[in-house]
Amino acid sequence: MSGPNSDYDPVEVTPLKAEEVEAARDAALAAIAAAADLEQLKTVRLDHVGDRSPLALANREIGALPPAARKEAGARVGQARGAVNKALGERQAVLETEHEARILVEEAVDVTLPVDRRPAGGRHPLTTGAELIADIFVAMGWEVAEGPVIEAEWLNFDALNLGPDHPARTMQDTFWTDPAENHLVLRTHTSPVQARTMLSRGVSEDAPIYVVCPGRVFRTDEYDATHSPMFHQVEGLAIDKGITMAHLKGTLDHFAGQMFGEGINTRFRPSYFPFTEPSAEVDLVCFVCRGTGLNDAGTDPCRTCRGEGWIEWGGCGMVNPRVLRACGIDADTYSGFAFGMGIERTLMFRHGLEDLRTLFEGDVRFTTAFGSEL
Amino acid sequence: MKAPVSWIKEYVDLPAEVTTEALTDRLTALGLKLEAIEAAGAGITGPLVIGRVLTQEKEPQKNGKVINWCTVDVGDANGTGEPQGIICGAHNFGPGDKVVVILPGGVLPGNFQISARKTYGHVSAGMICSAAELGLPDDGTHGIIVVPEDGPEPGTDARAFLGFGEEVIEFEINPDRAYALSLRGIAREAALGFEGTTYRDPALRETPAANGEGYPVVVDDATGCPLFVARTVSGFDASAPTPEFMTKRLEQAGMRSISLAVDITNYVMLETGRPIHGYDRDKLQGTIRVRRATEGEQMVTLDGAKRTLSAEDLVVTDDSGIIGLGGVMGGETTEMSETTTNVLIEAAHWEPVSMFRTGKRHKISSEAGKRNERGVDPTICEAAADRVVELLVQHGGATADGGVTVVGTAPASPTITIDATLPARLSGIDVPAADTVAHLRAIGADVVEGSEGTIAVTAPAWRPDLNDPYDLVEEVVRIVGYDQVPSVLPRRATGRGLTRGQQLRRRVGRTLAGSGLVEVVSFPFVGDDAWEKLGLAEDDPRRVTVKLANPLSAEAPAYTTTVLHGLLEAAGRNLGRGATGVALFETQIVAKPSESGAAPIYGVDRRPTEDEMAALFAAVPTQWTELGVVLAGEYERGGWWGAGRTAGWEEALATVRRLADELGVEITVQSAAVMPWHPGRCAQVSAGDVTLGFAGELHPNVCKAYGLPARSAAVALDLDTLISLAPDRTPGPVFSTMPQAKEDVALLVDADVTVAAVEAALREGAGELLESVRLFDVYTSEQLGADKKSLAFALRFRAADRTLTAEETAAARDAAVARATELTGANQRT
């Protein structure tokens, strides 16, 4: 840093000689160029353009000159001062840029430091899976219907053509509340929601029924890798004029494609369910081997579908007119279809889950792997 | 149902090129789902031959075991003709017996290579095989297969004898297709699956007409037993062996050979689908009667169980009393035995619902019951009985008696009239009316074409499942092919999207997950153990539960009333697995019993009336969604930034407030003492005068009971109510852009004065100019005294239309403090 320059005693200066003005200018320009940082430049500014600098003093002297000399001296001093100020400004800009760059360099951190002060949360795949399914149907103009899990026997069974002597009503499958004479069960499927929808809404030309019912259901199954006393189903119900099995197939093909990927279609096989007639099992093209039944190498059977090319997905059919009658819908005017799938099963396929129990243990390592949406 | 392919082919001439896979594909498409194809002998290669045991020396070993050193004649199969030396550990055979031997070079299932090897001081060159070792069903003895004397000679390949190469198809038969629980039915479907094939009905046979010579039978209940056919044979040799083909087929079908007479009735049941019961005729006393039991009557069924009967049970009796539970299981007293010489054969048609109820009531599950309760062709009783007679004569040396008893008539199938276009209309497939008629005739129905396109369809006798128009549609569509159903999206759905409640529930989940909480799903089953762990008093209303009549575990026999039990267990499980802290949430459906008694059961021939529906819905227990949160252990991790932090009551409340803010619900909190929370660190959360739930630190005992660290915190809220209070829409906020004036005040209050009370008083006193008030410090010291605390509040003022003057701000501050002094005794510290 340069100190005050004692060579320039303004009292002694005879400022207006051209060579002196130029010398002062050149000295200033040299000092500006030599300033290494903003601090030095500040000193240079004081020394060379400050109130007591040679050029400032020279400027002040102009007024004392004879008028004939003023013009020339004025122009000379003015040019010198202009050049110095310009150089100052430019140097200031350069040094500021350098300064800012240096600060950014000095402020660098190790970005690989851990930043996991708060662990992430997550929503359960059974919740987000049900939402994903609901959204597929809502996008088609369907609505989401819900109902209680502890349900009247009549709604869970009778209304769905599961008469009192149907095998599905034996103690092996159903949780009954105590006493059993109260005719209440933990619902064994989400179908009572369909019955409730038909009973409470009815159906009309202007208000057909298109509802999807995701929900929790219970069966008295022992708990193991593929069975659970509590699991989740999604069922769908469409009641409208002119509904056919073709609409059922179209809807399930669309659902499968959205859920598992374009081109994953369904296959129907004749089956039996009391609440539908005709009834069908729904198989899904194996989305691993895409129906070939072979592994990637083409040498062994596909592990996902055990070589069949198809995966059992759920059940479906045309709503049995006996169900429509019990629920107050004119089976001569309206027809409908219904389908049902296990949400756990669907997720196990979609995400390759090996053990059903991981869904119910509450281990955060399981849930957080899925984040907030599926 | 398991069916050997060769047995199916006995009744249907399938084209030669039809493989077993092609057959099962067709049958699956028709509704008989393939479960598995079993091929006996799979995985066995090399020399597997019949041998005769020549010598057998028992050699006790040091370990106490006795092994047999055998020499076995295997003919020329070993290349030398010399006896083969083999070590064997089983003892159910002896010298002279014929056995099955695998020789060195052979391979058994599981790639078990057979070679000559030194063992127990001998060179054992091969193995004498048991059924299990050959991958065959065990006959129950777990021993060596002993080949009957009339079996093949030593040295012969054993495969043909063992039935290898024979494929057995296992089908999953749906309850409506009971006719396929027989070879008769399966073969009929196979014929249906391959056009132009010939089908021979095994139940179609000439039978002798009923006459007065038969065994006397009276049926008192013609509803329960519309038809009872009885035949008798004499001079039966009970010691005659069951022929090999029959034993093998029974085994292939999954049934065990018991005795010739029993085997024959089972064989005919598999063949025709008609269950048959045989009685030892010499043990019968007088007329056979069929009637309903009287309540409380007792009998011993042939499984040895003493059964107390209901007035709904159908029984077969003679002069001695009850001799059988009709159609379900015979009685002990008239059971056939090894001394039986005269046999009475019963082929009766029983009403299916009765069969189902009796089977369920007495917990009897049998092959006969399974068929009788689903519906058997009622017209083949005479044919089936005649077939049994034929086999008893053929294989048991019996003589058929001339008497034939037939009581009652087979019920007729209903006639269903449909529009011939119904299958097309319902399936969306173009099925011409003529095809509908042809397909229905193909399944054996009688079709009469009526006027205006209707057809009158009478189902064949073996199809009691066909009762409704839609049943016929399924028949037509399955023959046309389910794969012919086009794929068309319906176009008329006009839904209104998710309801507000459904949207908000998703929002709650996202908010909680977004603030670092992880969702879990738990079972809702609880028992007293849960209430003890949660520390609920004996009279706590949460102990009043909906009980289960048949819980999976006696320890958890009720449906839960709170989300907390499952949630706290999940937290404990995570910590037990090494997590240093967990923040979990769960939404559980909880319930309390209904007060309105039993739920009604209505008929199904009409919609219940509005009153009936109201009664139905009222009987269902009250159910709602409870939201639970648990924060246990490390909440913020420690690291290079500093120390970590555990969560406490304040994070529990912060979570509640964040949720309420997200939903736009104004809540208030006040201290409460409710288990399972710490009595001094629990907040009751309310909205207006509605209690939403509780939040705070868990009681130390509860933390201990669930294995959670001290000071863990939890929340339980009625989520349905919280969501119902959320406003439909938030009005846009109005705020001033004028400068803000700041005033901080420190107020000295008694230690038991709540911040909420002081804050409320400040708000009230400050008036309209107050923009916000926030506590920013709590200070206690010895100097203040233990019964005092100092609360520092930041007051912020702003006017809508002007810059506030210092005087205005000071006046508002003073008014706020004055109100606080008035209401809470606060003194401003200066």
Ligand SMILES: [Zn+2]
């Ligand atoms: Zn596959």
